Amino acid sequence: MNKFSLNGRVALVTGANTGIGQAIAVEMANAGAHVICASRSGCGQTLVKIPGAEELHLDFADPMAAKDVFQNRHVDILVNNAGIIRRDDAVDFTETDWDEVMDVNLKALFFTCQAFGRAALKRGSGKIVNIASLLSFQGGIRVPSYTAAKHGVAGVTKLLANEWAAKGVNVNAIAPGYIATNNTEMLRADPARNQAILERIPAGRWGDAEDIAGAAVFLASDAARYVHGTVLAVDGGWLAR
Template sequence: MLDIFNLQGKTALFTGANRGLGKAMAIGLAKAGANVAVVGRTPDQDVIDQINTQGVCGKFYVHDLADIDGIPALVAKVEADFGRIDILVNNAGVQSRHKAAEFPRQDWNYVIDVNMNAVFFMCQEVGKRMLAQKSGKIINIASLLSFQGGLTVPAYAASKGAVAQFTKSLSNEWASQGINVNCIAPGYMDTEMNTALMADATRSRQIMERIPAGRWGKPQDMVGAAIYLASGASDYVNGTIITVDGGWMGR
């Protein structure tokens, strides 16, 4: 029965796997048998070493995803090195906090470019190849702010709302072609992005009081959902958003 979760012989292209949720998921896919191409702004030998330790191939590609024009060459390079791309995980994301009335245009544009535009055009570029091979798994990382508005994060909320919606659009077009396009929406996670929230005793307490599981999430909590959506176990799962949030959205 566990064979349906086996990723042996598959190649995953993974953005934003230098730390936190992305690193845990990338190593998790490697443990399930996938070769992993990691994309990030700063090389991280540790994640590559941990991937290679699993007996698969890991390779790092330096690219700032705000450079949308460079995405076709990036994807072509990964395909040339690995032969094909079976799985795409769009995890890279940035955050910028300002009151809406004071939100700098430069920060708005950067968040939208990395969190929304790069995700779509990565889907488009890899999707062309998946359409040609009649198979593929695309996993976009959404957020609880795909459903909610948050405070002082309008660009982030806008970008993650868009990711959730165009994931459905892509699924509507590509599901019949053997391509599964889905989202994972993490809840409040104990990661670098949430350091300020966790340091705010009042806000952290308020968040904890709403989480039925009674704790902040850990990067490892994302691994099972990622392997599921990357594997044959999810072959009839299309255009959905899986929340990994300790029950927050059901409260």
């Protein structure tokens, strides 16, 4: 089991204040990593769960917010979890909502990977885990910019793996299924949508944030050293249906 240990590693998790990001941060700490919790609103609740963790303010409304983070700070593992969502019919979707989602969910993710990669490539080691989505594979409903961005996350993950795999840097992604978080609160509150979603999930339940955390630890560990460019669905069987 030592291959799954993160002892001695430093992990930076974006969007670590709640939901999936918080669960990943906690589980990486449990696996032995020193965790840096990044968000735009503060990670107080997460820090309570992880004694000794650091906090870092990053607001990806500026896609270049992390461009200098890795210059004087050693980080072994980067988890790009921060993201936002906007919902509306495609015919009514605004340019503002399009741009805000694309900036946070895709542009910021790429340039954060770039900044991390510059440092990781010099030392010949590093792990990136991007948080993609089922909508990296499917179209979804009423979330055009989110769908476009998450398709982009899958593509960027594969591109970076192609360029960096031989240089000691693993780049992979996780595609969460329907997880009970703030982002899905509106869906769970809609009886018809909630029922339709549950009927489609072979596991018969919404996922928990902790269901994603174990996959993140695996991809960040030596157990996944030969895993490159994968978009791992953790979805209760949704895509198999």
